[in-house]
Structures are given as structure tokens and as C-alpha cells.
Amino acid sequence: MRLKEKDMLKGPFLSKDFIGANKDFSTSKIVMMGMPYDGTTTNRPGTRFAPQQIRLESIGIETYSPIFDKDLEDCKFYDAGDLEFPFGNAQKVLDIIQENTDTIYKNGKKILGIGGEHLVTLAEIQAVKKYYDNAAVIQFDAHTDLREEYLGENLTHSGVMKQMGKLIGFDNIAQIGIRSGEKEEFDIMKKYSTQKFTHNELDKFKDKNIFITIDLDVLDPSVMSGVGTPEAGGLTYMELIGWLKYLKNFNIIGMDIVELAPDIDTSKNSTALACKLIRECLMLL
Numbered sequence: 001m002r003l004k005e006k007d008m009l010k011g012p013f014l015s016k017d018f019i020g021a022n023k024d025f026s027t028s029k030i031v032m033m034g035m036p037y038d039g040t041t042t043n044r045p046g047t048r049f050a051p052q053q054i055r056l057e058s059i060g061i062e063t064y065s066p067i068f069d070k071d072l073e074d075c076k077f078y079d080a081g082d083l084e085f086p087f088g089n090a091q092k093v094l095d096i097i098q099e100n101t102d103t104i105y106k107n108g109k110k111i112l113g114i115g116g117e118h119l120v121t122l123a124e125i126q127a128v129k130k131y132y133d134n135a136a137v138i139q140f141d142a143h144t145d146l147r148e149e150y151l152g153e154n155l156t157h158s159g160v161m162k163q164m165g166k167l168i169g170f171d172n173i174a175q176i177g178i179r180s181g182e183k184e185e186f187d188i189m190k191k192y193s194t195q196k197f198t199h200n201e202l203d204k205f206k207d208k209n210i211f212i213t214i215d216l217d218v219l220d221p222s223v224m225s226g227v228g229t230p231e232a233g234g235l236t237y238m239e240l241i242g243w244l245k246y247l248k249n250f251n252i253i254g255m256d257i258v259e260l261a262p263d264i265d266t267s268k269n270s271t272a273l274a275c276k277l278i279r280e281c282l283m284l285l
Contacts, residue, residue, distance in 0.1 A: 017079035018278070019058040020072025030075060030285045031104045032278075034082030035116040035256075037093050040156040044228040046261035050274070051082050051114045053262040058275045067241060068248075068283035075282045077112065090119065090155040097123035105131040110285045112278070115258030117228075118145060118157040121213045124256060125164050128211050132253055136172040136208035137164055140240065141215040142231035144181030146188050157259075162188075170194060174202060176243060177218035180231045199246040212247065212255045214240075214281075216274060226270025228261050237273060244284060255281050 015021070022028045034051030041047065063072040083100060085093045097113075101124050104111045113124055118141075128135050139145070145161040148154065154163070165173055170192035178195055189195045196202060217227040220234035257278060262271045 014059070016055060018055050019061060020063040020075070020077075021079040022076050023078075025078045025080075028076050028078035028109065030077035030110045030112055030282060032077055032079045032112045032114065033100060033104070034080075034114045035097055035120040036082050037085050037116045037120055038228075038261075039088065039090055039093065039117075040119055040150075040153065040158075041117050041228055042150065042156070042158060044261060044264060046263050047115055047117045047228060047259055049262055050116065050260040050271075053271050054114060054260070054274055054278065055079070057268060057271045058278075060272060061275050061279060063279070065279055065283050067245065067280060070283045072279060072282060075285070077282055077285075090153075094119070094123040094126070094155070098126050101127035102130065110252075111254040111256070112281060112285060113254075113256030113258075114278070115256060115260070118160050118213070118215050118258045119155060120258060121256055122155075122160050122163050122167075124254060125167060125211060128209070128254060129167060132209040134208050135168050135253075136174070136205045136210050137161075137168065138174045138176065138202065138205070138210055138212045138247070139215070140176050140213070140218040140235075140243070142177060142180050142217040142234055143215070143229065144175070144178055144185035144189060145215075146181065146185035165192075172208065174205065177235050179233050199243065202246065202250075206250060208251065209253045210247070210250050212252060212281075212284075214255070214257045214277070215259045216257065216270070216277075217259055219273075224270050224273060226261055226263075226265030227259050228264070237277075240277070241280060244280060248284060252284055255285060257281065
């Protein structure tokens with residue numbers, strides 16, 4: 001027997017959005033967009049599961065940030081959900097991401113992308129370049145990501161920064177936390193002085209339109225084990241927060257957080273950390 005309208009379930013039901021999300025795209029300043037792609041992963045896969053797991057675990061964090069003295073309700077962000085991607089076609093995936101990032105910027109909003117592997121960032125920057133002059137990228141990462149190609153492919157997470165350098169110029173890139181890569185990649189960093197070690201080295205970007213990309217393996221595996229390619233000697237969580245606090249007054253036009261592979265860390269501590277970091281990133285935008 002069908003339920004009558006007065007007998008329909010009235011809830012309340014848990015939201016499938018990230019905690020604190022605004023329900024209205026038009027009144028939001030920031031758009032959160034999931035990019036569940038790990039088609040070029042070269043070590044341990046699973047980053048395609050990150051966006052959904054992050055949303056599920058976000059209910060466990062507070063909406064208030066004592067670090068930035070703001071609440072998620074003040075951020076006015078809209079959770080667009082996850083993009084749907086075809087299998088086996090990296091270029092098509094990038095096209096889909098770029099098209100949707102275009103729409104976000106066309107509507108005068110900022111993006112917070114949730115990966116997925118690091119290749120997804122390339123499409124976001126392709127959109128940034130269309131809408132912003134004087135663009136720069138600040139990369140937090142354990143790896144250089146400056147390979148020309150990997151196993152004959154030039155669209156890979158291990159070469160995403162090389163592709164970005166060609167797009168916006170290596171002088172407009174800063175790399176923080178790097179501790180792994182081939183000699184040729186470190187030579188590129190030395191040639192263009194992209195690797196940064198102190199906060200004030202970023203001051204040259206104060207007049208830039210900045211996109212921040214955070215590969216979670218920038219953090220030490222002792223605090224972030226749920227990544228595909230962990231590297232010892234990484235930042236602590238509060239060291240990363242220190243960098244973000246320094247960037248508070250810079251002109252940040254977009255961010256993403258990539259490379260969480262939630263099923264690798266069965267304790268879910270890595271996912272919980274990612275949720276909290278996303279909260280702080282929303283405060284910056």
C-alpha cells in the first residue's frame with residue numbers, strides 16, 4: 001500500500017554534503033567539487049574513493065575553526081558533489097574537470113577541489129589561466145611531479161607540475177615540502193628556484209592570483225599514512241597550518257586537496273585529518 005502524503009517520512013535525515021555546506025549555489029562564494037579519479041596512479045590506488053569518504057567523515061569535525069576564528073557557516077560554500085568520469089581516458093577526465101571549473105569561475109566563485117590523484121589539478125589550472133591574469137601555483141607535496149613523461153605517458157600525476165610550468169611559467173610556481181624525485185626534476189627546481197623553505201620566500205607572490213594545491217603526502221606518514229606514495233621526513237600537521245596561516249592575506253582564488261587514499265588507513269585517522277584540513281582551507285578562500 002502506498003503511503004499517503006501525510007504519512008511520508010519527514011526525517012530529519014543526515015546530509016550527504018560536507019558538513020556546513022550551503023544548499024544554494026547562487027548565494028555561495030565557494031564551490032566544493034569532488035574529482036574521484038586515480039587512473040594514472042603509479043603506486044597504491046584508491047584516491048577515487050576519497051571525496052565520498054571525506055563527506056561521510058566530515059560529520060565528526062566541528063564547524064568552528066579556532067585557528068582562523070571562523071565557522072563554516074560564514075564561508076558560504078556549496079558542495080556540488082562528485083563529477084562522473086569515463087574509464088581509461090585521462091584527457092576526457094581533464095576536459096570534464098576544466099569545463100566545470102570554467103563554470104565555477106564564470107559565476108564569480110572560487111573552487112575547492114577534492115581529489116582524486118594529483119593530475120586533476122592540471123585541468124583546474126587550465127581554467128584558472130582563462131579567467132585570471134598573473135596566476136601562480138603553490139604546491140605542497142612530497143614529490144617534485146616534474147617528469148616529462150612516465151612509461152610513455154605525459155598526462156600523469158608524476159608530471160603534473162611540469163605541465164603546469166609549461167602553462168603558466170615555472171617562475172610562477174612555488175614547491176614546498178619536496179623530498180623525493182629524480183635528479184633531473186631537482187635540477188629543474190634549482191634552475192627556476194621553485195623550491196621554498198621559509199614563509200617569506202612566498203612574498204614574491206603577493207601580487208599574484210594564487211591557486212594552492214595540497215598533495216597530502218606532503219605530511220609525514222606518521223600523521224598521514226593514507227596516501228598512495230608515502231615519504232618519510234614530511235611536515236607535521238601544524239607546520240602545514242603555519243604555511244596556510246602565512247598565506248591568509250594573499251589573493252587565493254582556488255585550492256585543492258588531493259591524493260588521499262582512505263582505504264589504506266583503516267583507522268580512518270587520515271580521512272579525519274583531511275576533513276579538518278578542508279575546513280581550514282575553506283576559511284582561507
